[in-house]
Amino acid sequence: MGLYKNYIKRFLDILAASIGFLLLFPVFTLTWLVLLFKNHGKAFFYQERPGKNERIFKIIKFKTMNDKTDANGSLLPPSERLTKAGIFVRKYSLDEIPQLLNVIKGDMSLIGPRPLLIRYLPRYNDFQKQRHLIKPGITGWAQVNGRNAISWEQKFEYDVWYVHNVSLGLDLKILFLTLYKVLKKDGIYSVENDIVPDFTGTEPKQKQ
Numbered sequence: 001m002g003l004y005k006n007y008i009k010r011f012l013d014i015l016a017a018s019i020g021f022l023l024l025f026p027v028f029t030l031t032w033l034v035l036l037f038k039n040h041g042k043a044f045f046y047q048e049r050p051g052k053n054e055r056i057f058k059i060i061k062f063k064t065m066n067d068k069t070d071a072n073g074s075l076l077p078p079s080e081r082l083t084k085a086g087i088f089v090r091k092y093s094l095d096e097i098p099q100l101l102n103v104i105k106g107d108m109s110l111i112g113p114r115p116l117l118i119r120y121l122p123r124y125n126d127f128q129k130q131r132h133l134i135k136p137g138i139t140g141w142a143q144v145n146g147r148n149a150i151s152w153e154q155k156f157e158y159d160v161w162y163v164h165n166v167s168l169g170l171d172l173k174i175l176f177l178t179l180y181k182v183l184k185k186d187g188i189y190s191v192e193n194d195i196v197p198d199f200t201g202t203e204p205k206q207k208q
Helices: 002-038 084-091 099-105 118-123 128-133 152-163 168-184
Strands: 044-050 056-062 109-111 137-139
Touching (some): 002 099, 002 109, 044 118, 056 099
Parallel strands (some): 109 137
């Protein structure tokens, strides 16, 4: 497992991400042009996220929300900023395509725990922090086992389990399950179930 985890996985990431980006380039270009028009010249969304060993990198996705604010200048809730074009892009997971560039660059892997927000870092307990022992992924074990339908704690259980069980067979299984769910549009998409609440931390278990 060490050989695959430390060397082969990276080689396959570069190969698969490069081929995938070339194959999806027409879709990438069309989506870019549509969002460029719909978002007044802003087709991409950039945000700093923690990667392997909590090293900060800048993730790139297609921009699916506008920048509308309230009377105080604060951004409106995500559900009110998600555009019609953004809903379509998210429904078919097109917003994830630019992350192939993050994979090629080396910030991410195709398969791994999803990179979350920097502000969550101090909220993880020691067990949950293990999700940062490997590179984050575009998709992962938690995504094919419930995604936003499961609790934060369950997601982190899946993430840490994956960290300790990385293998070529498991990665292929996750990849095919992801493609299956995207093509079959598994689960009914809605704005409500696509936008999840903040992770505020896990309450310590009470001693019996």
